[in-house]
Each structure stands twice: as C-alpha cells, then as structure tokens.
Amino acid sequence: MKKEQVPQDEGNLVKSNIKDLYYAVDEEGKYTTVLSTGWEAKTLAQDESMDLIKERVEDARSKVLAGELSPIAYYMEVNKMDVSILSSYTHIWSWFVKRHMKPANFHKLKTKTLQKYAEAFGINIEQLKDISKYPGLQQ
Numbered sequence: 001m002k003k004e005q006v007p008q009d010e011g012n013l014v015k016s017n018i019k020d021l022y023y024a025v026d027e028e029g030k031y032t033t034v035l036s037t038g039w040e041a042k043t044l045a046q047d048e049s050m051d052l053i054k055e056r057v058e059d060a061r062s063k064v065l066a067g068e069l070s071p072i073a074y075y076m077e078v079n080k081m082d083v084s085i086l087s088s089y090t091h092i093w094s095w096f097v098k099r100h101m102k103p104a105n106f107h108k109l110k111t112k113t114l115q116k117y118a119e120a121f122g123i124n125i126e127q128l129k130d131i132s133k134y135p136g137l138q139q
Contacts, residue, residue, distance in 0.1 A: 001025065006034040011043030053080065064131055070106030071131050072097070075121040089120040 003024040019035040026032045038046075060077040063069040076086055087094040092113070099105050100113075111125065118128045127133070 003027075003032060003034050006036045007039035008036060009038045009040050009043050011038050011040075011046065053077070061131065067103055070101050070103045071128055072106060072117055073101045074131050075117070075123070075128065079121055081120075086117075086120060090116040092116060 001022075001024050003026050006022055006024050014037045019037055022034050022036050023031050024034045057074070057077045060069065060074040064071050064074045072086070076082065081089070083094050083097050086092075087097050090097070092100075100109060100117075114125045114128060118125045121128065
C-alpha cells in the first residue's frame with residue numbers, strides 16, 4: 001500500500017487520539033511507517049465490541065443492584081477483567097474471587113481483602129461497597 005493510501009477513518013481512535021503504526025511504500029518505493037486512525041471495517045468492529053461491553057457492564061450493574069451479584073462482578077466488567085485476571089491482580093485464589101462475587105460472602109470480607117479488590121479496580125473501598133452512589137463509573 002502506498003503511503004497516501006493508508007486509511008484515516010474518523011472512528012473511536014480519533015476520539016481517543018490514538019493512532020496505529022503501519023508500513024507503507026513511499027514515492028521512491030521504499031518501506032516507511034505511517035500513522036493511521038484506522039479504517040471503516042475496524043471502526044465498525046470496535047463499535048460493536050464496545051456495545052457488547054456496555055451491555056455486559058449494564059447487566060452486571062443491574063444484577064448487583066438486584067442483590068444477585070456482589071460489586072466485584074460489576075467492577076470486573078467495567079475494567080474488562082475476568083476471574084483469572086482479577087485473581088492475579090489481587091493475589092486472591094480464583095475460587096475465592098468467585099465466592100466473593102456472591103453478595104452474602106462479599107459483605108463478610110475483611111477490610112484488607114476489600115482493599116485488594118479496590119486497588120485492583122483503581123477505586124476506594126466505599127466505591128467498591130456501593131455502586132449505586134457512583135453512577136458515573138459506568139462506561
């Protein structure tokens with residue numbers, strides 16, 4: 001692809017001021033690098049992925065507010081984590097993380113454990129305990 005033909009779509013990467021680096025051929029036929037904001041197909045795929053993530057976050061949020069899951073499930077979705085990733089960040093065994101996702105078990109957690117989760121999510125313990133007070137954390 002020639003340097004001038006590298007796609008520059010006005011998608012999510014532009015809004016985030018992110019550019020990808022691509023190789024292209026310059027006027028002399030030599031390979032060079034060009035920054036690109038993406039192309040339409042990539043933008044559509046990213047938009048669809050973000051919609052799915054938003055659905056998962058909203059589903060987790062409603063389950064937490066209904067008392068079916070603990071706030072850990074919500075913040076895992078917000079931070080695009082799964083149990084194994086959260087386990088590695090907190091140094092808490094995976095089966096304990098799964099157990100802490102049940103509201104009854106979550107409410108019995110010690111401050112030290114809550115702090116580990118809060119640090120992994122980049123929030124404080126108060127935010128971790130009550131997501132209803134912080135609706136702005138939704139994505």
